[in-house]
Amino acid sequence: MNAVKVSQDIVLEPADNQRLANLCGQFDEHLRQIERRLNVDISSRGNRFRVTGQPGAAQIGSDVLRSLFKLTDTERIDAERVHICLQETVMKEAESNGLDAPGREADEGDAIEIQTRRKLVRARSANQRAYLKGIRSHDLAFGIGPAGTGKTYLAVASAIDALENGEVRRIILVRPAVEAGERLGFLPGDMSQKVDPYLRPMYDALFDMLGPEQVARLIERNVIEVAPLAFMRGRSLNESFVILDEAQNTSIAQMKMFLTRIGFGSRAVVTGDVTQVDLPAGSQSGLVHAVRILADVKGISFTWFSPNDVVRHELVQRIVEAYEADDAARR
Numbered sequence: 539m540n541a542v543k544v545s546q547d548i549v550l551e552p553a554d555n556q557r558l559a560n561l562c563g564q565f566d567e568h569l570r571q572i573e574r575r576l577n578v579d580i581s582s583r584g585n586r587f588r589v590t591g592q593p594g595a596a597q598i599g600s601d602v603l604r605s606l607f608k609l610t611d612t613e614r615i616d617a618e619r620v621h622i623c624l625q626e627t628v629m630k631e632a633e634s635n636g637l638d639a640p641g642r643e644a645d646e647g648d649a650i651e652i653q654t655r656r657k658l659v660r661a662r663s664a665n666q667r668a669y670l671k672g673i674r675s676h677d678l679a680f681g682i683g684p685a686g687t688g689k690t691y692l693a694v695a696s697a698i699d700a701l702e703n704g705e706v707r708r709i710i711l712v713r714p715a716v717e718a719g720e721r722l723g724f725l726p727g728d729m730s731q732k733v734d735p736y737l738r739p740m741y742d743a744l745f746d747m748l749g750p751e752q753v754a755r756l757i758e759r760n761v762i763e764v765a766p767l768a769f770m771r772g773r774s775l776n777e778s779f780v781i782l783d784e785a786q787n788t789s790i791a792q793m794k795m796f797l798t799r800i801g802f803g804s805r806a807v808v809t810g811d812v813t814q815v816d817l818p819a820g821s822q823s824g825l826v827h828a829v830r831i832l833a834d835v836k837g838i839s840f841t842w843f844s845p846n847d848v849v850r851h852e853l854v855q856r857i858v859e860a861y862e863a864d865d866a867a868r869r
Contacts, residue, residue: 545590546600550607553585557610629663652695654747659695663847672839681809683843684858689809694743697779707777711740714767714787737764776801785810785825793824
C-alpha cells in the first residue's frame with residue numbers, strides 16, 4: 539500500500555526574480571537536488587512553490603526552501619550549500635522527533651558558533667554540539683566516527699578559538715604517519731617532505747580558517763606546530779591545544795605516549811574512525827584500546843558520530859552507510 543502523500547504550498551517574499559533564480563539554480567538544478575534527497579516533487583510558479591511527498595519529507599522540503607531563500611539575500615547558492623541546508627534541516631527534524639543518538643539531548647536552541655579569521659564555524663547536529671561542548675569543558679575529548687562528520691575540522695576551529703582567546707599559547711596538530719598500503723621510504727624527499735602528505739588535511743583546515751599567510755607566520759613563530767606523532771616522544775606540552783588526528787592508526791604504546799604528554803594548562807582532542815584502521819594485521823589500534831580502558835575515567839569526554847552527522851557530499855553519507863551495513867552483515 540502506497541504511503542499517503544500531501545502537498546505544502548509556500549509563498550516566498552519578496553517576489554524578487556534574481557533571488558528566486560539563485561534559489562532554484564540553473565535549469566532548476568537545486569530543486570531537483572532537493573527532490574532526489576527527500577523523494578518529493580517540487581513545482582513552482584513565480585514565488586509560489588508546492589512540495590508534494592510524504593508528510594515529513596514535504597515539511598522538510600518546505601523548510602529547506604524557506605531557509606535557502608533567506609540565504610539568497612546575502613550569498614550565492616550552490617550545490618554544496620543546498621546539501622548542507624538539507625543536512626541541517628533533516629538533523630533538526632530527527633532531533634525534534636527524538637530520533638537522535640540515545641541519551642543525547644537535542645538542545646535545539648543551543649547553537650554553538652566559532653568565529654575564526656576567515657569564516658564562521660557552526661555545529662550542525664546534536665552530536666557536533668555535544669562534541670564542541672565536550673572540548674570546551676574537558677581537558678581531554680575524544681571524537682570518534684566516520685569520515686565527513688567534522689571531527690578534525692571542529693577540533694581545529696576550537697584550537698584556533700582557544701588560541702585567540704588567550705586560553706593557550708600554541709596549537710600542536712599531530713598525526714601518525716601510517717600508510718594505507720604505501721611506504722614512506724619510497725616517497726621522494728627528506729623526512730619532512732615524506733610526512734607532509736599525511737599532515738596535509740590539517741593544513742587544509744588551518745588555511746580555510748586563517749588563510750595561508752597567517753598560518754605561515756604562526757608556524758614560523760612556533761605558535762602552530764604540525765608534526766608526526768613520533769616527534770612527540772619525550773616532550774611535555776604545557777599551555778597547548780593538542781589535536782591527535784587519525785588516532786585509529788596509533789599503537790597502544792603510541793596512544794599512551796601521546797596522552798601522557800598533556801601538560802599544565804593544556805587541552806587535547808583525539809579524533810579517529812575505528813572502522814578505518816591501517817595498522818598491520820594483528821596490531822591493535824591504540825584508539826580502540828583507549829576507548830575501552832578510559833571509558834569510566836572522569837574528566838574525559840567521548841562523542842560518537844554516526845553517518846547522519848556527515849556534512850560532506852550526500853554520496854559520502856550513503857557510502858558510509860553501505861560500508862557499515864556490510865560490516866554489520868559480516869559480523
